[in-house]
Amino acid sequence: MTGTTEGFDAVDIIAAKRDGLRLGGEQIDWVVDAYTRGVVAEEQMAALAMAIYLNGMTAEEIARWTDAMIRSGERLDFSGLSRPTSDKHSTGGVGDKITLPLAPLVAACGVAVPQLSGRGLGHTGGTLDKLESIPGWRASLTNEEMLRQLEDVGAVICAAGSGLAPADKKLYALRDVTATVSCIPLIASSIMSKKIAEGTGSLVLDVKVGSGAFMKELDDARELARTMVRLGTDAGVRTVALLTNMSTPLGLTAGNALEVRESVEVLEGGGPQDVVELTVALAREMVAAAGKDDIDPSDALADGRAMDVWRRMIRAQGGDPDAPLPTAKETHEVPAPADGVLVRLDALAVGVAAWRLGAGRGRREDPVQAGAGVEIHYKPGAVVRGGEPLLTLHTDTPERFERAIEALKGAYVIAPEGSRPDLPPIVIDRIS
Secondary structure (H helix, E strand, O other), X not given: OOOOOOOOXXXXXXXXHHOOOOOOHHHHHHHHHHHHHOOOOHHXXXXXXXXXXXXXXXXXXXXXXXXXXXXXXXXXXXXXXXXXXXXXXXXXXXXXXXXXXXXXXXXXXXXXXXXXXXXXXXXXXXXHHHHOOOOOOOOOOOHHHXXXXXXHOOEEEEEOOOOXXXXXXXXXXHHHOOOOOOOHHHHHHHHHHHHHHHOOOEEEEEEEEOOOXXXXXXXXXXXXXXXXXXXXXXXXXXXXEEEEEOOOOOOOEEEOXXXXXXXXXXXXXXXXXXXXXXXXXXXXXXXXXXXXXXXXXXXXXXXXXXXXXXXXXXXXXXOOOOOOOOOOOEEEEEXXXXXXXXXXXXXXXXXXXXXXXXXXXXXXXXXXXXXXXXXXXXXXXXXXXXXXXXXXXXXXXXXXXXXXXXXXXXXXXXXXOOOOOOOOOOEEEEEO
């Protein structure tokens, strides 16, 4: 129960949303602020989150909720930089290492990229976990260090400071343990409160759809994308969303150091086609959103400028771009069961296998193995031969192999030779 000096009572607000009523702006402002201050108890916010999950929110409620979370903390200001800013946010997937080559690529085109990233939880890998496999690299920067690096290098990938949207940080941890993560109003306000508070001038959203994404269905992904684009646009941030395929893992690796290695290959002018295609597609959107429509990012990838920025970015955060990356102590090959055409490789199953091998964590405090993960030898559409390696599993702890192999049961389908799998495009739709 709240004290007599408080303007509202948490129980009344919970009951209103439980009964499907619309919350007023002042109610939303109060409950977010009171939760941040500890006046609204964890169990009360858990009940309210579940009521929102079950009954939804109007566009006006979502906008007010997002604004209240922004106002719970500080806002960064990049207006003093000599170049425009653009950022990207992905809703998360398997093998989604796109941030690593993307940030230096966009910076090489004259746009500053303040990429505040997170750690992995469950089967989706975290950008910071991947980069921490580089010897010496550090994720935590002060605001002053971030601004200096954006001016000097043009790109920074680092952890968000505790001052940005602290209400969201607290609420996200609660949602994670109360089965209310996959709620469009709460996902949209969580992502956009941080991105708007970050102060970027433009934002490109990579909204994943498919088995390895939070949004399994296209209609849900579209609704989430439209909600986030509206929130960004209304806040004065030029915002666009791409809906991208996450039914199959991105690239040929899912893990930490494995994905860094693949990202470097992309920056060197190679790498898997799907990773290159999505990196360039997002880069074009970011560069255009920042007002530099006359620049083609693929040129900066081909001529080595993006690689130069990568090396400077890694060094600026204490990392050694030339140091050997960690490798797992043990490997295990998963053979193709028959000759034929690989028509399906399920992203979720590969993600869970990588997680079980030690590449991800079940709780925020769990450590991750830098070298753990899954190496993919064939993507859907490829002809395979029975007995040849389809996947290679990597871990320091071989007792993990059994459960990882279990996760892969039914994950791949091989059809007779001559079969033509229906492969969806990488970029499914664009919403602005």
